Amino acid sequence: MKIPTALKFLAIASGLGLVSPALGQSNDPAVVKSARGSEGRPNVIVWMLDDVGFAQLSSFGGLVETPNIDRLAASGLRYTNYNTTPICSASRASLLTGRNSHSVHMGGHAAAFRPFPGYDANIPPEDGTVAANLHAAGYLTLALGKWDHLPTKEMTPAGPFNHWPLEQGFDRFYGFLAADTDNWHPVLMQDNAPVQAPASAGYHLNSDLVNHAIAMIGGRAAVAEIRPFFLYFATGTAHAPHHAPQVWIDHYRNKFDRGWDWARQEILKRQIAAGLLPKLTKLAPRPDGMPEWDSLSADKKRLYARQMEVFAASLSYADEQFGRLLTALEDSNELKNTLIIVTSDNGASAEGAFDGSYNEFLFANGSFPSAEENMPFIDKWGGPETYPHYSFGWAVAGNTPFRYYKQTAHQGGTRVPLVVSWPAQISAKGELRTQFVHVSDITPTILALTSVSPSAVLNNVKQAPFEGLSFAYTLDNKNAKDRKVSQYFEMYGNKSLWSDRWSIVTSHRINTWDMVDNKPANEPWELYDLSRDPGQTKDLARADPARVALMAAEFDRQAKLYNVYPIGNISESRPYEDKLREEELRLRGGRWTFQAPVSHIAERASPPITLRPFRMSARVRLTTGHENGPIFARGGALGGMALHLRNGVPVVTLRAMDGKAVEVVGQQALHTGENTLRLEISRPASGESQPKQVGIVISNDGSILAQDVVTYKMPPTFSLSETFDIGIDWGSTVSPDYIGGVPFGGGVSDLVFDFNK
Numbered sequence: 001m002k003i004p005t006a007l008k009f010l011a012i013a014s015g016l017g018l019v020s021p022a023l024g025q026s027n028d029p030a031v032v033k034s035a036r037g038s039e040g041r042p043n044v045i046v047w048m049l050d051d052v053g054f055a056q057l058s059s060f061g062g063l064v065e066t067p068n069i070d071r072l073a074a075s076g077l078r079y080t081n082y083n084t085t086p087i088c089s090a091s092r093a094s095l096l097t098g099r100n101s102h103s104v105h106m107g108g109h110a111a112a113f114r115p116f117p118g119y120d121a122n123i124p125p126e127d128g129t130v131a132a133n134l135h136a137a138g139y140l141t142l143a144l145g146k147w148d149h150l151p152t153k154e155m156t157p158a159g160p161f162n163h164w165p166l167e168q169g170f171d172r173f174y175g176f177l178a179a180d181t182d183n184w185h186p187v188l189m190q191d192n193a194p195v196q197a198p199a200s201a202g203y204h205l206n207s208d209l210v211n212h213a214i215a216m217i218g219g220r221a222a223v224a225e226i227r228p229f230f231l232y233f234a235t236g237t238a239h240a241p242h243h244a245p246q247v248w249i250d251h252y253r254n255k256f257d258r259g260w261d262w263a264r265q266e267i268l269k270r271q272i273a274a275g276l277l278p279k280l281t282k283l284a285p286r287p288d289g290m291p292e293w294d295s296l297s298a299d300k301k302r303l304y305a306r307q308m309e310v311f312a313a314s315l316s317y318a319d320e321q322f323g324r325l326l327t328a329l330e331d332s333n334e335l336k337n338t339l340i341i342v343t344s345d346n347g348a349s350a351e352g353a354f355d356g357s358y359n360e361f362l363f364a365n366g367s368f369p370s371a372e373e374n375m376p377f378i379d380k381w382g383g384p385e386t387y388p389h390y391s392f393g394w395a396v397a398g399n400t401p402f403r404y405y406k407q408t409a410h411q412g413g414t415r416v417p418l419v420v421s422w423p424a425q426i427s428a429k430g431e432l433r434t435q436f437v438h439v440s441d442i443t444p445t446i447l448a449l450t451s452v453s454p455s456a457v458l459n460n461v462k463q464a465p466f467e468g469l470s471f472a473y474t475l476d477n478k479n480a481k482d483r484k485v486s487q488y489f490e491m492y493g494n495k496s497l498w499s500d501r502w503s504i505v506t507s508h509r510i511n512t513w514d515m516v517d518n519k520p521a522n523e524p525w526e527l528y529d530l531s532r533d534p535g536q537t538k539d540l541a542r543a544d545p546a547r548v549a550l551m552a553a554e555f556d557r558q559a560k561l562y563n564v565y566p567i568g569n570i571s572e573s574r575p576y577e578d579k580l581r582e583e584e585l586r587l588r589g590g591r592w593t594f595q596a597p598v599s600h601i602a603e604r605a606s607p608p609i610t611l612r613p614f615r616m617s618a619r620v621r622l623t624t625g626h627e628n629g630p631i632f633a634r635g636g637a638l639g640g641m642a643l644h645l646r647n648g649v650p651v652v653t654l655r656a657m658d659g660k661a662v663e664v665v666g667q668q669a670l671h672t673g674e675n676t677l678r679l680e681i682s683r684p685a686s687g688e689s690q691p692k693q694v695g696i697v698i699s700n701d702g703s704i705l706a707q708d709v710v711t712y713k714m715p716p717t718f719s720l721s722e723t724f725d726i727g728i729d730w731g732s733t734v735s736p737d738y739i740g741g742v743p744f745g746g747g748v749s750d751l752v753f754d755f756n757k
Contacts, residue, residue, distance in 0.1 A: 041450050043228050044229070044450065047234075048344070050180075050234070051240075053395065053398035053400075055271065055397070055399060060417045063255070063266065063267065064315045065312075066315065067319065069419060078432050079418035085346065085439060089109045091439050095440070096232070098443030100488075104127045107119045107563065108573075109570075110152065112574075118565070121150065122151060123149070124464075126461050128461075130230070130442075131143070133452055137450070141169055144231070145232075147175055155601070156600070156602065164192060173189065182384075183205040184203065184243060185637070187721050187723055189600070206318045216229075217229055217329075238311060242313075242389065248317045248320075252313050255312070257301070257305050259294070260293055262293065264400045264401070268401050278531070280532070281401050282533070282535050282537050283535055284401060284412070288510075304394070339420075339421075340420070341420055343418045347395075348394070348395040348396075348412070349389070349406040349512075350392035352513070355370055356389055357369050358658065360388065361387065361638075361657065361717065365717055386638075392405065401534060403535060407509070410507075411536055413489075413494070420475070426476070431478055436487070437471045437484075438468060438484065439468075444466050454466065469484050486498060486499035486500075488562070493568070494521075495508070495567070497554055502527065502547065503536070504527050504555065505526050515570060521568075521569070526539045528540065577604070591755070593751070595749060597726045598726050603634065603723065603724060606634060609634060610715065615681075616751065616752065617754075619675070628645055629728075630727065632726045634722070634723075636722040636731050636733065637659060637734065639722075640654075641653070644737060645670065650665075651663055652679065652706075656712070657713075657715060661735070664698065666705035668705060677700050678697075678698070679699075681694065682694070690713060694711070694712045694714065695708075726751055727744045727748045
């Protein structure tokens, strides 16, 4: 049950100016311009970019060319004090519901859940989305791209589907249920069913998403009365993997050879010249471990520059494709009355650690390739043979001038670009807005501008009040006083509170690629005057302890109100997940049974074949004896395991995270008719990603067809996006012997995975 939000500060200190009502104040209808005019209610588009920092768009001083976003900024407004949560799942849940992330049980990433109300990843039904409200008002509601704010256990064809897009207010969905996906070979869902990406030359997901957006919007012409639409457009860009067409990578060649120190200085100069930041703004200090560019070897400079070239290419390509959508709306005379919001879910990501990574999922397994290990991939960087992430030095540059990056509660983690365009109604073209805006404010603002009253009941559930506040009052009044007075932030022990121009913040988990840090979150508060020092370079906590105490008390009040306690580390999620897996293992009697082909099961909801030795048996029926395709597969081309047939011959393929494969091949093909195929994988039960001896035995109808011992580094997790599939292999394939998304050529049934000793 939600606590009423009409609360006041528990204490007011003389001269501190911190009188603060709680969040979720009601909107003043006098400042909301009616959306009902000769053109009717506006269409609405929210482009949620991923891991794009404050300083990465060209309209915010960045060095990456984004002319279509610039076009929107020129016809609308740029908000320079927009803040979000520091991680994707939390921000998306907050944006779509209009409530604080911990309130809707998404205090961290959905895949790193804990057994507490603020962190269990189960968005309550009383927290309906902006899509559900708009749908109730007659809008066509469309979700395209990333959808990762749901429990991992629900990412299966068995559901339940109540946290999937179609049960969250959307009419249609085309995208992926993961933190990211392979842009060349994505694992995709259309509505509630898996679908293979088009097999077209030069395919890239961003182009595909725009194609679907144009088609879905255009489909409204099938009826005489055309409904307005709401499009939630959530590209995986610019989250890793940074994938881009070669023409764009070539476009940026040598553009970043001067390095991240030069980039930070150049970006700050542009930001100040554009009025985005105060004239005396100083750059935040480099984080520990971030070297001066001039101190690097020639090879490291070449590697890191290449990483940034590819990142820039991926973002520019996404902008180019979004431009096609703008052109389509312009051609249909709908652009003028379309409210478009462009923002990012958090600051630029440092999860590539010191040297970047040719495969992002290495970091999820606690492995970080060195520059020397990355170098063999430099000419492939950004193509289908890599799943890359850049060095954290570029994340620091991408958040210029702010301190730190994604997953921290400093400005680099939370303060990101926001562009709002609505040509029919926003008269202030190309202006800046400096009012504080929070991600939870987006939904109340959209409903205010579309004249849609929040539904009291959605899906037969009484709705909780919004906790965000409409910022519609700022559209035509650049001098409007902030109506929001304070806002908490928390992410895996990193804490912050903003109030007026002040910020208190803690430096808890700064190496955000460290998944095992378990120290208590008891660091002292730092205090910064953001109006003078947005880079958070001068800690004023000792000079003004009274302000710190008052703001700390307000953080505590909001933390209690919005489910923030108990605060914990990201490292606490894995042991809890392991406990649940052991409970499921006992519940199943150590056996997973599948009577027929089933697919698109998230890795963490699938049989634990990477964590334990196992025996598998299956009935396989062949017509010709030369069939091809997977019996089962988990993972993909950059890390995976599959048992498949090659012209009728059983093959086990173990694919390493660098794409190299180890095979064990049967001595003969299966016979026509019904076969009883068995596989035994024996190895030490361990979650460590270290090379180990793996015993493999393949047999059919009681006869051994292959027996071998191979050395293989079995990671606990191959991928967050590639799935566990039986009789098919979606996305990129573990083996090139078969085609992704094409069912096995024979029949397969009665699969049993047995983990009993």
